[in-house]
Amino acid sequence: MHYRNRLRKNLTLATAAVAAAVLVAGCASKAGSSGGGGPTGSGSAAASKAPLVIGASVSLTGDFSDSGKGVQRGYQLWADTVNAKGGILGRKVTVKIVDDASSPTQVVTNYQNLINKDHVDLTFGPFSTLLTIPASQVAKRYGYAFLAPAGGGPDVFKQNLDNFFFVQPAPTTQSGDVFANYILSLSAADRPKTAAYAELDDPFSAPIAENIRSKFEAAGIQTVYKQVYPSETQDLSPVMAAIAAKKPDVIIGGTQSEDAYVQVKSLVQLKYSPKFMFQSNGANSPLEYPNKVGAANTAGIMSSADWYPGSKASGSDAFTAAYIAKFGGSAQTVDDNSAEAYAAGQLVEAVAAKTGKIDNATIISSLHSGSWPTVLGDLAWGANGAPTGQYSLVQWQGGKLIPVFPTDVAQATPMFPKPNWGG
Amino acid sequence: MHALIQGIILGVLTAGVYALMASGQTLIFGIMKVVNLAQGAMVILGAYLSYQLFTSFGIDPLLSIPITTIAMFILGVLVEVLFLRPLRREDRSELSLLVTFAVALLLEGFMSVTWKTTIRSTNTSYANSSWTVFGYQITLVRLWAFLLSIAALGVLYLLLNRTRFGRAIRATVQNPESARLLGVEASRVSALGFGLGAATAAAAGSVYGLLYPFNSGSHYDLISRLLSIVLLGGLGSIGGAVVGALVVSTSSAIVASTISPSWSEMTFFVILLLVLLIRPQGLFGSTSRGAI
Amino acid sequence: MTATRYLGPARGIAFFAILASLPSFNLAHWVLNIAVFTLMYAVMSSSWNLVGGFAGYPSLGHAAFFGIGAYGTALWFQHHGITSGYEPFLLLPLIGVGAAVLGLPVAFIAMRTRSDVFAIVTITLLFVTQTLAFNLRSLTHGAQGLSIAVAPFSARTYERPFYYVLLILLAVAMLVSFGAMRSKFGLALAAIRADEDKARGIGVRTFGVKLLSFSISVGITAMVGGVWAYYEGFIYPQFAVDPLVTIAIVLMTFLGGRATLWGPVLGAFILETAQQTLAYSLGGSQFYLIAYAMVFLLVMLLMPRGIVPSIQDGLRRRRRRAAVDAPGAGPQGSPADPKSRNARSAMSTVKGHA
Secondary structure (H helix, E strand, O other), rough: OHHHHHHHHHHHHHHHHHHHHHHHOOOOOOOOOOOOOOOOOOOOOOOOOOEEEEEEEEEEEEEHHHHHHHHHHHHHHHHHHHOOOOOEEOOOEEEEEEEEOOOOOHHHHHHHHHHHOOOOOOEOOOEEEHHHHHHHHHHHHHOOOEEEEEOOHHHHHHHOOEEEEEEOOHHHHHHHHHHHHHHHHOOOOOOOOOEEEEEOOOOOOOHHHHHHHHHHOOOOEEEEEEEOOOOOOOOOHHHHHHHHHOOEEEEEEEOOHHHHHHHHHHHHHHOOOOOOEEOOOOOOOOOOHHHHHHHHHHOOOOEEOOOOOOOOOOOOOHHHHHHHHHOOHHHHOOOHHHHEEEHHHHHHHHHHHHHHOOHHHHHHHHHHHOOEEEEEEOEEEOOOEEEEOOOOEEEEEOOOEEEEEEEOOOOOOOOOOOOOOOO | HHHHHHHHHHHHHHHHHHHHHHHHHHHHHHHHHHOOOOOOHHHHHHHHHHHHHHHHHOOOHHHHHHHHHHHHHHHHHHHHHHHHHOOOOOHHHHHHHHHHHHHHHHHHHHHHHHHHHOOEEEOOOOOOOHHHHHHHHEOOOOOOHHHHHHHHHHHHHHHHHHHHHHHHHHHHHHHHHHHHHHHOOOOHHHHHHHHHHHHHHHHHHHHHHHHOOOOOOHHHHHHHHHHHHHHHHHHOHHHHHHHHHHHHHHHEEEEEEEEOHOOOOOOOHHHHHHHHHHHOOOOOOOOOOOEE | OHHHHOOOHHHHHHHHHHHHHHHHHOOOHHHHHHHHHHHHHHHHHHHHHHHHHHHOOOOOOOOHHHHHHHHHHHHHHHHHHOOOOHHHHHHHHHHHHOOOHHHOOHHHHHHOOHHHHHHHHHHHHHHOOOOOHOHHEEEHHHHOOOOOOOOOOOOOOHHHHHHHHHHHHHHHHHHHHHHHOOOOHHHHHHHHHHHHHHHHHHHOOHHHHHHHHHHHHHHHHHHHHHHHHHHEEEEEEHHHHHHHHHHHHHHHHHOOOOOOOOOOOHHHHHHHHHHHHHHHHHHHOOHHHHHHHHHHHHHHOOOOOOHHHHHHHHHHHHHHHHHHHHOOOOOOOOOOHHHHHHHHHHHHHHOOOO
């Protein structure tokens, strides 16, 4: 799946390469003009009416390009919304988005270039998830605040960067905790007794399931099966067959996207439907999931989300309306990656409104105190940039993804046991 | 024990489609001494074509195979004529690795422009049907895929053994020099052979799309598997490709069912390394090559 | 023709003098950053050329050793502190020697096969290495990746130590190539490339020579891996052991010209800088891949031997014409003339290769 596909993405870069052999051959680097030196917020002093340029590197080519484009749409949508209101502190916002093609070397180059070549005013984090750490280090070196809508794994927070803010309700690996909390809130009679875990070997998938597992085991829910599978696994039927043979009450999938679909497909073929089923990702995609597993098979499956259609969070209705107006579709087709990117923008806007300033130092110090309303709910961070909130539990009911837990965001009661496959 | 047998069943059923893909690749090598790194991309293109025919016109992938194979046959001939024929004989085997890799990229670029990079799967009405036989799970779609692959291999066999064209190909594979003396035109055989390899890729692609979700980047996973199979069986041997496919898919399915999917890729790479070190020409390869 | 005799070394000295003085022009960070990545690939192409070019063994497994170097460095500094920031560089010789020693048994096994089978055996080794990096979780942390402490260099001169270390590695790699082109060792490699069986027949110790060239080559590659890991600060198996790194190296060497001193370096300078700058400035469109593949195909079909040999051919033809115009003044034929040697080894690449 994705990492092999990097091959392609990087070769995309190399495209550039040979194209250069032809095009650039003579045109020597027109750069080399400006000397080094840390431009921490220095550009902003120049002219108060100069546009506010925000730079971000996103994977626009390759396997994650669909999500990457979602992020790009979110940034753009936010910039348009803000500019319609007259910009930030009178400055028009422009978002400069460059492609990293999911390459760890390209992402370093991109942030170097954004900061030291184009002297952007602010930086937002990259999408794809594995590139956040090298990118945030470059931003840190030059004193830039780094608002990252993706890549909130444990190692990112271990770096203890004070300029780093993960723009989601909680660290990614804790996104399944809300499911564990929900299960443990059930009465002893309703609570599952046995659990099986199928986990994608990826820093943002398996750990989610592992966190749930440790909570379940502490509460006495027996682990009857656990398997980690690598990302290039095409055939999950051996794993799912082994799970079905154990007849667990709850199946937890530490999934990314296609593996979530394959898990469900296999279980349908095996005719085994557990009482509860949770998938960390893939199942929370309102558009793709029913398409891939068949709408009737989605009923009762749970996942977690930070934004979902019909969210009551701050500015969510305006965001949804603007998204539909600009890109068409319906609330169900709004990309949650766009919402996360949009939230990063909302934070910048909120800091400017509160402090009257928009430099990196102000953003860093402001975001470290208090909580900040976004389309993802109110966000607050610890010293290492780890958000302190929690995700919402969503469940497929009647062909729609609906928040069901915790109660303050719930729009329906959770349905259990999960209906059999096909409805 | 149950898991082991289930693994073997799965492995054998999956082997069919890989045997089909690999037979095309090994055929191309046999005729032209070219390792076709674009074979995986051609399979995925075949999968997209039958996906498109299914979603736009409702033609079942199993029925669209004649259409996709013909289309891909033409494409294969074009690739040979445009990109491989101009290579000089001396450095053909090495440069062809790069050229066919470039063709793979070209196809991949074309596919990601045409179908985007979203994961697709061909969801037929019978995609989720299955039977349980003596407690073992057999899915209808896998069985279909297996039978179809066997049928396609049968057609390939007949084509190679019962037609004049097939005899010309086999003569070229066995001895290019004497084939030329017998009036077989090597360049024509090369073009048609490459076309035939592409056509088998198309058939395999239709089947592959039924079994697995795919996108334009899926060919990287395929090609490493295909190379293992073809080398294991011996480059140029179709029988070897079938055996190689069986060994590779059953061994990895068994390891996945009984130990862990994390080690299943490793298993066949290790088998391959061992075989190559003992018999560099593969299980069924002829000894004459290797020094080229 | 003393002028031409010293042209080679003089060119090398000038080249390195210019590169070494570059950072003192106070170049922008982003320029140095691209230079760092370019040097990485120049070193790796140059060292790949020892095996893939001179010996004619197209290894696709070099990225495995790049990854071993990266993991070696990252793992060492899980247990040792970084204070001055130069420790990872001081570790490099150890990484290089370690990888070179590890390369011996690998070469011993893999180099029993040749040509395309060798290519596939080595890429198989690469996938095995990657799988191990994923699965030996207690050692490598698997898919979770490994971090290395951030270098405590000041932001103003952050890239310079990396740059100079890579420059030294490039000098080493090119000196080895230079030496290989004019020594018995190099002759033996050329003989292996041309016809290994015949070479063994006339008493060339082919096996030892092959092993040595592979071992040196992967040792240098691993050192680059170590520098890369330190520069990135965090490594994942799929990036550290990446088939793409191998493919990039091979492409660069082919583009510049196999079995030449300057070809791999030229190829790396063109491809890597172009890649880094164009990907940044042009952004993503799926048409890239198509355009890339087309250009790639064109280069392969029109310049199958690479840039340097093609230019040398052109120059030689010109000179020959000049020599015909002015009889008796022909410079070529002098055995010490490095250019004609270069050209000759390029010729044998073409002829000897299959």
